[in-house]
Amino acid sequence: MVKQMSESQKSCPHCAEIVADEAILCRFCDRGISKEHYKNCPFCAEMIWTDAVFCRYCRSTLNGKSAWPQPSRKRLFTLDEAATLFKLDDAAIDKIFEKIGVKKK
């Protein structure tokens, strides 16, 4: 089926679905499509609110400070803690443990 685009519609730059021209958020993929209201995340390039201080896609903070606790060399966190805080998979956790020189139990 060929999609007909009227003058009051545009296609979403992310998923190419047809959305209203004045839409600021795509109803199909839930991503921002208005340059007035959204900006690209400098880290993952996803569309986020212009006044956002935190990217909901890559979890980067945009005000220069990290909202996430940094793994301290002195503090030994558990695998469960690390996985919850950083949303890591096992391979990434292994790398962190390797980096801070801690032997995983």
Ligand SMILES: [Zn+2]
């Ligand atoms: Zn979309």
Ligand SMILES: [Zn+2]
């Ligand atoms: Zn991001």
